[in-house]
Amino acid sequence: QSHLVESGGGLVQPGGTLRLSCTASGFPLDYYALAWFRQAPGKEREVIACVGNGGPGSEKFGEAAEGRSAIFRDNAKSMTTLQITDLNTEDTAVYYCAAGRGPGSCTSSPDWVSYWGQGTQVTVSS
Numbered sequence: 001q002s003h004l005v006e007s008g009g010g011l012v013q014p015g016g017t018l019r020l021s022c023t024a025s026g027f028p029l030d031y032y033a034l035a036w037f038r039q040a041p042g043k044e045r046e047v048i049a050c051v052g053n054g055g056p057g058s059e060k061f062g063e064a065a066e067g068r069s070a071i072f073r074d075n076a077k078s079m080t081t082l083q084i085t086d087l088n089t090e091d092t093a094v095y096y097c098a099a100g101r102g103p104g105s106c107t108s109s110p111d112w113v114s115y116w117g118q119g120t121q122v123t124v125s126s
Helices: none
Strands: 003-007 010-012 018-025 033-039 046-051 059-061 069-074 079-084 093-100 120-124
Touching (some): 033 069, 046 079
Antiparallel strands (some): 003 018, 018 079, 046 059, 069 079
16 A cells, blocks of 8 residues: 655744655655645645656746745655745645656646645644
8 A cells, every 4th residue: 555644744933944754655656756735725735846756856846935945855765855944824734745657747736646645734823
């Protein structure tokens, strides 16, 4: 059975830095693009960042946190990590780890995703 498990959510101060990790199991991570999406109440799920199976140099970023986000993958540890700096209250959302492959990977639509994590709540508040 395939799993993605996020960790690192919770309450974060405005202006602070968010670091989320996601551990994968049950599928060959090396062949998959890995991404982070988020969904705020009443809003559609939106992509934050994605990294292709080519690793460094294959990153793409959504508009939501462009310029403030970074994504990393470590195939040996079956992990991906998201970092967002200079947090504000609009970053409050449930953050999801995602994996998929094939044409359309790392596009803004979530249609290419095969596996989703359960989500982790991030609340930006003082």
